[in-house]
Amino acid sequence: MMDAALIFAFGCFSLALVLNLWRLVVGPDRATRILALDTMTIDVIALVVLYGLHIRSQIFFEVSLIIAMVGFVSTVAYCRYVLRGNVIE
């Protein structure tokens, strides 16, 4: 039963990634594109965690933690670049 639920969650997050990609390509605004990139990062974290559940291994938690940190820093850096024209003043 857990395998069926895992496949369902895999499908949901993959579809979410595709929708985010559509918004990233189409999105008329810079803020929308930054938001789409941020959401894609969070979806990838979920996919990594689900893959770790799938192969019954705990080795992927560091991966997801690092992706979370890098995703947050990149979002903030992109926003600072748009706001100030410079990342570190």
Place this chain on the structure above:
Amino acid sequence: MIDPLELVVSICLVLSGIFGLVGSYGMVRLRDVMQQLHAPTKATTLGVGGALLASMIHFGLQEGQFTFHELLITLFLFLTAPVSAQFIAKVHMVGKLRRGDLPKPGTEGEWSIFAPPPEAGESGKAGQTRGGGKTRGVTTNPGA
């Protein structure tokens, strides 16, 4: 026979998938950036939290390797989602809003998105410190 722990893990997984999908569907469906901000920052974060909860329950209670790694990731995501949402809202306001669109702030001065960057306001100070650094570099260079 259905294991109740496996049932709990499966429910968490299905809920997390639904929440993640709703977050991205909301971002496609809604029109304005201020509306689109609501979907991913809340629903997708909850979806990831559900996946991490399922992983923690599965590894902790079914395989006997109980750790708090997942809670760490959940805490980090729940802390950073509002910060990035506020930054993205600021980017939207800088790009789209003009001075007349916002009411006056209650205090002295201006909204921070319309105020000039701090370098322009304190150009004298910034120039002094930067010049000091430069002269220091010049004086140390011949010595080296």
